Amino acid sequence: MFTTEAIMQMALDLAGMREIPGDSAIYYPGQEIKKVLFGIDISTAELALAKQLGYDAVIAHHPPQTQAIPAWKVYLRHIDLLVQAGVPREAAEAAVGPRAESMAAGFQSANHDHYPSIARLLDMPFLNIHCPLDELGRRIMQQCVDNCLAANSCATLGDVVDALNALPEFKSATTKIQIAMGDAKAPAGRVVVAHGALTNGGYAVANAYFEHGLPTVLYIHIPYPDLQRLRTEAKGQLLISGHISSDLVGINPFVQKLRVSGIEVTTISGIR
Ligand SMILES: [Fe+2]
Ligand SMILES: [Fe+2]
Structure with missing residues (x-):
């Protein structure tokens, strides 16, 4: 039997985080949880469904669509990722x-x-866990890419895509990893997996990497106008790994951890 707090803590522990980040929250706490419904996107309809089907709690990955939590604070993590990659802080902040x-x-x-009002009315414990699982996924993808580059310093973009495709989430994905900018036969050079910061950094973040000597950026998705602008300027190489398959890289180990802990997990909305 687990509380919503204990479930959140399991995710924080997996990501090595001390505090609940701004894009994750417990909206209605609960105790004695042994059977959960877990989906990438949860609306009030799924909360009602969970009640009807006898679940003890509902977990979403994406924050609910009401912006009721300061999710934007997590976008600032792009600054840390840029600085870690060697981009000057001032340029990263800009x-x-x-x-x-x-x-x-x-x-x-x-x-x-x-959301809390609906969860309260239904008496259905509800939380969402976003950044901790994306951070876990970012580390797994970055490690996968780094291993590929360590094994072959001349690795091409195609080699990097092949290495990522060995992860089960990409093997079974509906979407394919796309070389959105660059040639499969071109050297990848350093690759930054820019994920785990609420959402992709669009034009501005990729451009900052390119302008400060990072040749290849991986986003899990990007708005098309931003991609067009980056392509027009052609300063670097861009991989797009696919939204849901990339989210699953961090979600699946957590589902496994919940199950090993004895929680019965039914997965919906993108999680299999
Ligand atoms: Fe996502
Ligand atoms: Fe995600």
């Missing part, structure tokens, strides 16, 4: 700040009690 500010404006407009 690449991330404006979009973080626009996201923060959304927090002001949110209906903060929408």
